[in-house]
Amino acid sequence: MTVKTSTKTPIILAAAMAAALATTATAPAYAAEMEKCYGITKAGMNDCQTANSSCAGTAKMDHQKDAFIAVPKGTCDKIAGGTLKPM
Numbered sequence: 001m002t003v004k005t006s007t008k009t010p011i012i013l014a015a016a017m018a019a020a021l022a023t024t025a026t027a028p029a030y031a032a033e034m035e036k037c038y039g040i041t042k043a044g045m046n047d048c049q050t051a052n053s054s055c056a057g058t059a060k061m062d063h064q065k066d067a068f069i070a071v072p073k074g075t076c077d078k079i080a081g082g083t084l085k086p087m
Helices: 009-032
Strands: 034-038 068-072
């Protein structure tokens, strides 16, 4: 029994690897353009860490004052209830 392999498979794998590496290389620049915005998340939708938990998605209620999501810099002050510091 012979297994046919596509000649496109190596190309697809190379493209996937290039995309992964490009994403990794731009991550620090992307993070520098973001800020933590507290008090605007929906329950279970926070990015990471609250006063009582160190995991994403653990906010117990909407608009929890110690839960944040990352937003583009300068955006948090424009969102009703958003603050740059946990309350």
